[in-house]
Amino acid sequence: MLKRDIQFLKGVGPQRAKLFKKLGVETVEDLLFFIPRDLQRITNANSLTNLQDKEKVSLEGQIVETPFLKKVRNNLSFINTTISTGNGRVKIVIFNRPYLLNKLKVNSFVAIEGVYNNQYKQITVSDLKFPSSKSVAINEKTPESKYVPVYNSTEELSQKIIRQTIFAALTTIKNIDDSLPEEFRLRFGLHSLSESIRGIHLPVSEQHWHKCKNRFIFEELTVFQTAMLYSKQLAHNEIGIQQYIDNRTVEGFINNLKFSLTDDQKKVIGDILRDMGSQRSMNRLVQGDVGSGKTIVATVALLVAALSGGQGVLLAPTEILAEQHYKNLYPIFKEHKIEVVILTSSTKDKEKIYMKIQGGESQVVIGTHAVLQQNVEYKNLSLIVTDEQHRFGVKQRAALRAKGKHPDVLVMSATPIPRTLSQVLYGDLDVSMIKQMPMGRKPILTYSVSPQSREKVYEFIIKELKQGKQGYIICPLIEESEKVTGESAITYHSNVSKIFDKYKVGLLHGQMKQEEKDQAMLKFKEGYFNMLVSTTVVEVGVDVPNATVIVIENAEKFGLAQLHQLRGRVGRSSLQSYCILICHSNSETAKKRMGIMTSTTDGFRISEEDLKLRGPGEFFGIRQHGLPEFKYFNLLNDLSQVSKGKEAAEFLISKLQDERYAHIFSKISDFYHNYLN
Structure with a gap:
């Protein structure tokens, strides 16, 4: 019954089934697991007079007064009208959507939230759709309730149609096998699965609805976390490559460094050497703040x-970072007669490098995604190091691991992540974790100023x-925009080039070709440019020791x-460096955020505060952490x-x-094989 096509449900049919398909709903099972995105108290004719201030409402009705548009200023307008729900009327206002005026006709039907x-x-309208009169006037009723579930919908499928179709499905299903045992x-x-499905679609109270919804959230999260934990345990139990640890050479290498390692670096190196010296495969993340010295650990x-006779790969997210690693590591490994090669999309004589890697002559390979290509074969891949974890998801790590026989994996991330999110x-x-900064580094002095101090x-x-x-000077926009306020890199570059006319000022932004971006960054790194005006595309991890000031x-x-x-x-x-934040807002939130930045350089504390202020969605921005799409x-x-x-x-x-x-465990296994393996 669960696999039955929904077109055979009462009131659906082939045409409406096509509309449901757009929402990813094709079977009765899909319909029952089509979980509402929100819950609202039902607003009917009797309750219109009892509405509370700031109460969320959901209504379907007919426009009974001619809508009119009022423009307050360039970026603010609103439409006013009145709708009838059958036995009562209420005024509605729609802000900044003047294009709707032509659609809002007297006697037309609307569904609003x-x-x-x-x-x-x-009612200040947040969502408005135009269902047909037929969909609003359907007589078949669902059970009476003070609350109504709100679903993702389309203009062709009103909330009422979706609710009634789900109710029709619920009447055909009595019990559903529960994947979670009673224990x-x-x-x-x-709650049980049957109770949760009924309670999520036919809410009896707000508290019960949230508990039913939590059942679905918790099960999905638990499947994900169990699969991750299982993967971790498999890696621990996996017979990997037991690498020979030449302690004398390692100690000599560390003692010959021109700087002293921090206690955190020593501890992390100890963790890594224990992993590599054991029979199990290493699967370790090194999380360190910006400039904390993760590269020397790798x-x-x-x-x-x-030295153990294997091959190591250092995977960087961009060519310029790969070039930087190669330039820094080549002389170090040359002293130990270890051959290092670089492999990126622009590397010349690739075939020659492929042969060296396949034959084992090249013991350390530094590169970008080019090292993942099928024609790159390794003689004895024993270690994979990925730089900047958020650019490489689980599947990319798996693709590289498949090129060896259970190689050790070391992941480096300069993005401090709060414990819960981690x-x-x-x-x-x-x-x-590496929290300590290298000796001799001076804390960056950070100041927040107004545009008047520019x-x-x-x-x-x-x-x-x-x-x-x-x-550096960092701007939020590439070009000036009517929709978004903020300094643009192109205009800013033009202006400051005149102010700093005795110096060379470079420009870097996301719309430039990759070759142009690399050239701009390279010229700045090598000292040709004195200043670099950039958007946030400026490379994370690129090392320019002579840069001492950044203006944001x-x-x-x-x-x-x-x-x-x-x-x-x-x-x-060791040079004293400065960060100057030019803040254009006087809001309390902006003041609080600038206060945090000027009071600490601890990335872990900052990440915790960022999570509290903005939530995980904005915390990550557009970064890809390789997470699955949760339902x-x-x-x-x-x-x-x-x-x-x-x-x-x-x-x-x-x-x-x-x-x-x-x-x-069947669900967990499916997830593991589809996502992690």
Whole structure:
């Protein structure tokens, strides 16, 4: 019955089934698991007079007054009209959608969602659709309730049609096999699947609805976390490459460095060497703040792999970072008679390099995604190091691991992630942290100023340039925009080139070709450009020790974690460095955020504050962490579930041999093979 096509449900038919298909709903099972995105109190004729201020409402009705448009200023307009729900009327207001005026006709039907404003006795509309009169006037009713579920919908499928179709499906299904045994549900306070499906679609109270919805969220999260934990345990149990640790050579290498390692670096190197010296495969994340010295830790691991007779790969996200690693590591490995090659999309004589890698002559390979290509074969791949984890998902790591026989994997990330979030992102990895900064590094002095102080900022930059130092200016936009306010890199570059007319000013932004971007960054790195005006495309991890000042325009438009990453472009040497945040907002939120940036350079503390202020969705921005597309679990809203989900995952792993858990382990297995393996 669950696999039955929904076109055979009462009131659906072939045409309406096509509309449901657009929402990803084709079977009765799809329909029952089509979970509402929100819950609203039903607003009917009797309750229109009882609406509370700021109450969410959902209505379907008919326009009974001619709508009129009023323009207040260039970027603010609104449409006013009145709708009838059959036995009552209410005013509605629609802001900044003047194009709807031609569609809003007297006697036309609308389905609205919004918030009631008691002062003006009207509903401020957040969502509006135009269902047919037939869909609004359907007589068949669902059970009476004070609450109504709100689904993702289309103009052709009103909320009412979706609710009535789901009700029709519910009447045909009595019980659904539950993937979670009763023992598990009682332990973690979850409803049965049958009760959760009925309660999510036919809510009896707000509290019960949220508990039913939580069942779906928690199960999905638990499947994910159990699969990650299982993957981690498999890696621990996997017979890998037991690498020979030449302690004398490693100690000699460390002692010959021109700087002293921090205690954190020594501890992490110890973790890595224990992993590499054991029979199990290493699967470790090294999480360190900007400039904390992760690269030297990875260098020790690559040295050990090469001295053990294996091959090590250092995978960088961009060509310029790969070139930087190659330039820095080549002389180090040459002293130990270890051959290093670089392999990127622009590398010449690729066939010659392929032969050296396949024959084992090249013991260390540094490159971009080019090292993942099918025609790159390794003689004895024993170590994989990925730089900047957020650019490489789980599947990309798996593709590289497949090129060897259970090689050790070391992942490096300069993005401090709060502990709770880390449990979701890195559940399949052991985690080591580097919090201490290298000796001799001076804390970056950070200041927040208003745009009125820009002239003084320029005077300070010129003072630094006169001493032979370099600087960045970061803008939020590439070009000027009518829709978004903020400084644009192209206009800014034109203006400051006149102000800094005695110096060379470069430009870097995302619309430039990759070759142009690399050239701009290389010219700045080599000192040809004194200043670089850039958007946030400026490379994370690119080392320009001579850069001592970074100015960030419209600092209020960036997240704290992003501001901290940008600040890390300076302070790469013993020179005193400065970060100047030009903030265009006087809001309390902006003041609080700038206060955090000026009071600490601790990336882990900043990431925690950023998560509190903006939530995980904005915290990550457009970065890809290789997470699957969750159907129910939402990083923004459901992060509080993670610790409990981890506990559930550990409990499930202990039940691997229990037949009562076969159903849920089938789901976990499917997820593991489709996503992690």
